[in-house]
Amino acid sequence: MNANLVSDEVQPHLADIIESIYQKYGYDFRQYAQAHIKRRIVNTIVMSGLHDIAQFKEKILTDEVFASKLLRDLSITVTEMFRDPHFYKTVREKVIPVLRTYPFIKIWHAGCSTGEEAYSMAIIMQEEGLYDRTTIYATDFNQHALSKAKEGIFSIERMKEYTTNYQLSGGHEAFSNYYTSSYDSVIMNQSLKRNIVWANHNLVTDSVFAEVHLILCRNVLIYFERPLQNKTHTLFFNSLINGGILCLGSKEGLQFSELYHLYSEMDSQQRIFKKKY
Ligand SMILES: C[S@@+](CC[C@H](N)C(=O)[O-])C[C@H]1O[C@@H](n2cnc3c(N)ncnc32)[C@H](O)[C@@H]1O
Known part of the structure; x- marks a missing residue:
């Protein structure tokens, strides 16, 4: 799926997805910058070749390997020694x-x-x-x-x-x-x-x-x-x-x-x- 199409599709479900992640896994992204969370979810859907948002929502709740990879992706770990x-x-x-x-x-x-x-x-x-x-x-x-x-x-x-x-x-x-x-x-x-x-x-x-x-x-x-x-x-x-x-x-x-x-x-x-x- 094209990233722009996925992005439009994700938007109305974003709060719901973030809430399910919190309820199921205890990771609370409800007050993270939403644009960042959305970008990561869209990227996951595009890269994993999922057909639609419904498939993504089901996978997040039933496939722990998939979920833990997404949770990892939601945290940006870019760093360096003596940064700045x-x-x-x-x-x-x-x-x-x-x-x-x-x-x-x-x-x-x-x-x-x-x-x-x-x-x-x-x-x-x-x-x-x-x-x-x-x-x-x-x-x-x-x-x-x-x-x-x-x-x-x-x-x-x-x-x-x-x-x-x-x-x-x-x-x-x-x-x-x-x-x-x-x-x-x-x-x-x-x-x-x-x-x-x-x-x-x-x-x-x-x-x-x-x-x-x-x-x-x-x-x-x-x-x-x-x-x-x-x-x-x-x-x-x-x-x-x-x-x-x-x-x-x-x-x-x-x-x-x-x-x-x-x-x-x-x-x-x-x-x-x-x-x-
Ligand atoms: C961009 S890195 C910054 C690393 C380092 N502090 C630096 O400046 O180079 C952001 C880090 O914050 C962590 N992080 C994000 N949300 C967090 C939370 N709720 N509790 C603890 N760590 C969190 C991420 O997992 C990630 O490793």
């Missing part, structure tokens, strides 16, 4: 001095995807001599992505780009010190993995699980509608210690939130906020 290097440079310059004042440090990567962001932070903490007293909680609701993150095996092809990102972020070591190459892959060093706790956590349906000094939730909230962004900000606010720091993605903000006045801006360009005392 200037953000990480600002972390080194402005966030690390604050973290250094604590006897132990808890960091939460919410929506960590395949883990590149958590490994980047582990490298910074190691270089700053803080890693021994740091615990990094790296969470996502996509179990497939989390399993990859835990393995810490990445394509060797991306290492050139990651080395450049690392250097632009202020790194001075040889980036290759942090992994071992094997054929077309690299495996991240055990010394980086040792203080990372990988866990399945859904920002829509799960609650606070720890009190942390720093939260990084980057390029996740852009997929949420405003009420869900607000709900997630409440979760983050309740998870941060007083004086704790929240880092968002370059297209994400806090100004619209009623919690905004309870934070000060540490770096408005890099979207770094500090919870007031």
